[in-house]
Amino acid sequence: MESSGARWLTVAAVLASFFWMLGAAPLFDVDEGAFSQATLEMFQRGDYLSTYLNGVPRYDKPILVYWLQALAVLALGPTEFAFRLPSALCATAWCALVFAFTRRNFGKDVGLVAAALTATSVGVFVIGRAATADALLNLCLAATMFAAWLHLQTGQRKWLYAVFAAAGLGVMAKGPVAILIPAAVTLLFCLMRRNLRVWLRALLDWKGILLFALIVVPWYAVIFQKEGAAFFEGFILKHNVGRFGGTLQGHGGSLVYYFPVVLVATMPHTGLFVRVFTRLKELWRDDLSCYLLLWFAFVFVFFSLSGTKLPHYVLYGMTGMFILAAREAARMRSRLWLLVPAILFFGFLLGLPFMLDNVRTGDVYYREVLSAARGEFSNEFLLFCSAALAVSLYVSFSKTIDAAFKPVICGVLATVTLAVFVVPAFGRLLQEPVKQAGLLARERNYSVVMWGINAPSFSVYYGRPTPGRVPMPGDIVITRAKRFAEEPSIVYDTLFYSHGIVLARIKG
Numbered sequence: 001m002e003s004s005g006a007r008w009l010t011v012a013a014v015l016a017s018f019f020w021m022l023g024a025a026p027l028f029d030v031d032e033g034a035f036s037q038a039t040l041e042m043f044q045r046g047d048y049l050s051t052y053l054n055g056v057p058r059y060d061k062p063i064l065v066y067w068l069q070a071l072a073v074l075a076l077g078p079t080e081f082a083f084r085l086p087s088a089l090c091a092t093a094w095c096a097l098v099f100a101f102t103r104r105n106f107g108k109d110v111g112l113v114a115a116a117l118t119a120t121s122v123g124v125f126v127i128g129r130a131a132t133a134d135a136l137l138n139l140c141l142a143a144t145m146f147a148a149w150l151h152l153q154t155g156q157r158k159w160l161y162a163v164f165a166a167a168g169l170g171v172m173a174k175g176p177v178a179i180l181i182p183a184a185v186t187l188l189f190c191l192m193r194r195n196l197r198v199w200l201r202a203l204l205d206w207k208g209i210l211l212f213a214l215i216v217v218p219w220y221a222v223i224f225q226k227e228g229a230a231f232f233e234g235f236i237l238k239h240n241v242g243r244f245g246g247t248l249q250g251h252g253g254s255l256v257y258y259f260p261v262v263l264v265a266t267m268p269h270t271g272l273f274v275r276v277f278t279r280l281k282e283l284w285r286d287d288l289s290c291y292l293l294l295w296f297a298f299v300f301v302f303f304s305l306s307g308t309k310l311p312h313y314v315l316y317g318m319t320g321m322f323i324l325a326a327r328e329a330a331r332m333r334s335r336l337w338l339l340v341p342a343i344l345f346f347g348f349l350l351g352l353p354f355m356l357d358n359v360r361t362g363d364v365y366y367r368e369v370l371s372a373a374r375g376e377f378s379n380e381f382l383l384f385c386s387a388a389l390a391v392s393l394y395v396s397f398s399k400t401i402d403a404a405f406k407p408v409i410c411g412v413l414a415t416v417t418l419a420v421f422v423v424p425a426f427g428r429l430l431q432e433p434v435k436q437a438g439l440l441a442r443e444r445n446y447s448v449v450m451w452g453i454n455a456p457s458f459s460v461y462y463g464r465p466t467p468g469r470v471p472m473p474g475d476i477v478i479t480r481a482k483r484f485a486e487e488p489s490i491v492y493d494t495l496f497y498s499h500g501i502v503l504a505r506i507k508g
Contacts, residue, residue: 006112009408013116014095017415018088018128023081024419025427026435026457032131033457034058036083039069040460049222053456055465059231063219064172065133078460083131090135091128094142094319095119101146102323105288113404114326117272120411121322123265123315125418133174134312140170142319144182149291151202152186152195164208168215181316184302185295192290255304261311262300265318268345268392268414269407272325275332283324292320330404339396342410346389349417353377365480365500369429372499376425384421388413431457433498437478438462440496441503446476448503452483471506478503 027033038051038058051058051066068086076082095115103111118124127134143166151159163182170178183203190199202208223231266273276283283289299317303309356373392410395401401409438461441448450458450468458478459466471477477492481500484490496503 006109006402006405009405009412010099010112010116010119013119013408013412013415014092016412016419017119017125018091020416020419021424022084022088022129023079024424025080026431027080027083027131027460028427028431029434029455029457032083033455033460034060035065035069035131035133036078037456037459037465039066039073039083040078040463041465042066042070043073044464049219050226052465054450054459054467057227057230059227061133061174062172063223064169065136068136069131080131084129087128087130087132087135090139091119091124094124094128094135094139097139097142097146098319098322101142101149102326106323106327109404110323110326110330113329113408114323116405116408116411117269117326117329118319118322120408120415121265121269121318122267122414122418123312123318125415127312127315129419129423134315137170137174137178138315138319140166140173140178141181141316144170144178145185145295145319148182148186148202149288152189152198157207160202160205160208161211163202164205164212165215168212171216172219177316181295181299181302185291185298188294188298189291192294193287257309258300258304258314261314262318265311265315266321266325268341268410269325270341271339272328272332272407273321275328276321276324279328289324292324295320326404329407332403332406339393342392342396342414343389345414346385346392346417349385349422350382350389352422353382365482368481368500373425373429376429377421381421381425385417388417429499433501434458434478435461436498437496437501437503441476441478446495446503449475449477451477451479453479473506473508475506476503477506 027036034053038053041052041055042048045052048067048070049063051061051063065086068090069083072082072085076085095118098118099111099115101111102114106114119128124138127138144163147159147162147166150156151163167179167182186202187196187199190196262273263270280293283293296317300314303313303316306313353374353376356370356377359370361367361370391413395406395409398406434455434457438458440446441458442461442463448458448462448466449471450466451471454468455478466478476495479502481497481502484492484502484504491507492504493507494502494504
């Protein structure tokens with residue numbers, strides 16, 4: 001493929017994955033709703049240092065992502081697009097760093113493929129469009145790890161200071177994990193290369209420490225002074241130490257939890273990742289490949305041992321694997337490495353409406369969602385998936401298309417399918433009723449209580465914090481229909497009902 005065509009294909013991959021129909025779906029609960037509502041409450045409270053969710057202090061994450069969302073809201077208004085825009089921009093910058101680093105080490109064409117594989121993998125597609133802190137953290141981690149490698153190879157101080165700066169921004173994005181991963185991986189690499197002095201000298205560089213402190217200390221010092229022990233207990237003990245030591249908010253899993261997660265998160269490029277693992281012995285002998293593999297291995301093992309497990313955690317170590325997968329794409333000879341994941345991916349999407357149609361559940365909410373699901377996946381969706389599958393098959397067997405860019409084409413087709421059809425459909429099924437209930441409550445100026453449901457996106461559309469408590473006669477509540485089934489003695493008037501979501505006035 002000519003250089004200009006490859007470049008534009010990579011640009012198309014980034015635009016399709018992160019920006020196309022970015023605001024088409026309502027905010028998803030819990031995470032998108034929580035981050036967005038906490039940002040709005042900064043404006044409502046006039047407090048841009050502390051974060052609150054429905055009037056209660058929220059110590060889950062540091063402040064940086066909320067500031068970025070606040071800037072987007074100031075510029076564009078409180079829309080789904082605005083809340084998600086910082087993540088889309090961070091994911092784009094993440095891909096740009098992947099390209100720049102890979103081009104420096106493996107050439108321009110491999111760099112373009114690496115950036116495109118990053119953008120069009122399912123896991124990155126999800127966090128690159130989500131109003132959360134994860135795209136920002138991955139950007140900071142990539143910058144830290146790339147700068148660390150360049151410092152280890154060149155000894156130049158500018159790269160060391162870039163490490164401290166990027167790590168500082170990472171700590172402002174999501175906390176200590178932004179230090180833990182780079183410090184542990186570089187330590188392991190230096191130990192393997194018997195170069196511990198270099199690691200210690202870099203770690204203790206006073207100018208780097210000062211730069212890191214200038215980025216991190218002001219906000220943390222202010223918030224500790226302002227919130228006191230509550231912030232320490234909530235942020236440090238619960239949401240950092242507690243996540244590793246125990247299961248937080250029900251997000252647990254076995255030691256093999258991340259094996260299937262990696263297979264799904266790398267779709268439709270899973271075959272390339274499998275190829276990387278077939279060549280571990282060869283890759284391990286090369287310094288840079290070893291460094292990138294250590295990055296992935298540490299994250300995979302660390303979070304496998306963690307008590308709290310969430311699918312996106314493994315993405316913290318995937319950046320290096322995208323680079324190694326891009327190198328494999330250039331060497332690919334067998335069509336099966338590309339063909340099988342593409343068939344599985346589009347075959348799953350083609351079967352999705354029928355699978356949802358056959359799921360059975362006793363939960364009223366999910367039963368109503370599932371009953372509406374079949375209608376959300378139209379004939380246009382089935383036709384597009386069939387066409388995308390046919391194009392993927394053609395691309396796989398084509399002798400005129402550069403082998404390295406075949407997975408990129410399949411990836412663009414996959415992300416377009418997800419962005420245009422799948423995400424909006426699930427948004428309508430799961431979140432549109434919550435959105436409409438919130439807009440109705442706002443229009444009629446109701447005073448609403450959240451009961452038996454954790455849907456912070458309701459508060460975003462409602463335009464004010466929604467306290468959560470057991471309702472009393474006269475209260476208007478947002479809840480799920482099953483709550484009334486569980487409390488048959490409660491008498492109520494229905495003000496809004498859709499897909500098991502109820503806005504009701506309690507009578508007694």
